[in-house]
Amino acid sequence: MRLVIARCSVDYAGRLTAHLPLATRLLLVKADGSVLVHSDGGSYKPLNWMSPPAKLTVGQPDDAAAEQGVIEVWTVQSAKTDDRLIINLREVLHDSSHDLGVDPGLVKDGVEAHLQKLLAEQVERLGDGWSLVRREYMTAIGPVDLLVKDATGGSVAVEIKRRGEIDGVEQLTRYLELMNRDPLLAPVAGIFAAQEIKPQARVLAEDRGIRCVTLDYDDMRGIDDSEHRLF
Structure with a gap:
C-alpha cells in the first residue's frame, strides 16, 4: 500500500462528475488497483475513490496547470468504464509504501x-x-x-x-x-x-x-x- 499526503485537487469524470477543491488529503493506492482519497474528517469514508480494476498513470501538468502550481497529475482510469479519477498534486508532504502481506479477512463471531x-x-x-x-x-x-x-x-x-x-x-x-x-x-x-x-x-x-x-x-x-x- 502506498500512502501519500499531499495538497491536491481531485476531479471524477465519467458517468458521474465531482470536484474536490484544493486541500491537504491522504491518498491511498492499494495493490488491488484501487485509489482512495481521504480527508481528516468524515470518519472512515473516502471523499472519492476508484475501485479496481484500474490503472494509475502519473504525468506532468500542462503549462496552464504548472503555472497554477501543479507538480504532478495522477490519472486513475477504470478498466471497465470510461470513468477517471484525476488528482492534481501541488505539494507532496509524505510518500511511503508498505507491504501489508496477505490479509486473512474479517473473522466474525x-x-x-x-x-x-x-x-x-x-x-x-x-x-x-x-x-x-x-x-x-x-x-x-x-x-x-x-x-x-x-x-x-x-x-x-x-x-x-x-x-x-x-x-x-x-x-x-x-x-x-x-x-x-x-x-x-x-x-x-x-x-x-x-x-x-x-x-x-x-x-x-x-x-x-x-x-x-x-x-x-x-x-x-x-x-x-x-x-x-x-x-
Missing part, C-alpha cells in the same frame, strides 16, 4: 458467521425465486456478506449482523455506493439482515431505500419451527 452460512443456504427466505451468486463478495473496501439475485435477476447486496445498528447500515451504504459504480452489477439493491434491528438503524436503512429483514436464528437452524409455535 460464531453466530454472525453461522447466520451468513444459513442465509446463503436458505436464500429463499428473502423472496421466492431468489438465488445466491456468492458469499463474501469482495469490494475495494471489504466483502459484502452475500450477493444474490432477486426473482427478476436484479442484484442485491445483503449485509448480515447479529445485532443491527447504525454502523451496519453505514457499512452496507458504502458497499452499495461502490457496487453501483460497476455497470455489470448496477443497479444493486440492499438488504440489512439481523437477529435484532435497532429502531434508529431501521429508520436510517429505510430512508436510504434499504430493506430490513429480521432473522430467526433458531428457526433457520431447524431447532425452533416458528410456524407451529403456540406463542
